[in-house]
Amino acid sequence: MHDNQPRTIALDALPEVITRYLTAHRSHDTATAVTAFTGDATVVDDGHTYAGTAAIEGWLDRAATEFTYTVQLTDARETDADHYIATQHLEGDFPGGTVDLHYRFTLRAGLVERLVIEP
Template sequence: MTHHINLRSDPLPATVRGFLAAHVVRDADTASSFFAEDAVAIDQGESFRGREQIHAFLRDAGSEFEYTTEQIAAARINDDHWVVTLRLEGTFPGGVAELDYRFTTREDLVTELVIANHGS
């Protein structure tokens, strides 16, 4: 049985904290540096493989909208898996979204990031 424990953001691994800090300010260069060369990112079912594709995705995702981002939850699944829930508010359709960022890490790098609607 998996137990989810809600944590403040400071207990998150440095890799996850660093990615989130760069991602929130839309710094794709820094954000993508936290990914392994063979990493995969999946956003709403679309896959991006390798650091180069992930960088392009992070650079372009949501660029047509203005929005703010707030971390509202974080859960440690085990040593290599974390879920961080972000609340976005902005000019995109619907105006508000809560997204789960599901991280898999290995050796201080993100090997997989799955972004999906919260609770899905």
């Protein structure tokens, strides 16, 4: 019986495409980060939905310049082969100064189809 509860996995056990996205996003490498997404991907962040690679690329560019912060991957969970949650701890000059964000990934054919970022 599978209850679809996410189970903790080693940080380095996340799929390559997720690691590629997180690493590229952290280093403000938008060109590499956007390669992690399907052409029809959606990203939901801070109450906004970005659909398609052009919108996602614009969101990544804005996110890279809006605030200065450090990022540390603190937790990784797997629900099934296509659903992962990566938790990152951010500290910086944004309102509140620190936050733990959950990056909820849905994969399709080895790429990110949907990403929801929420506290």
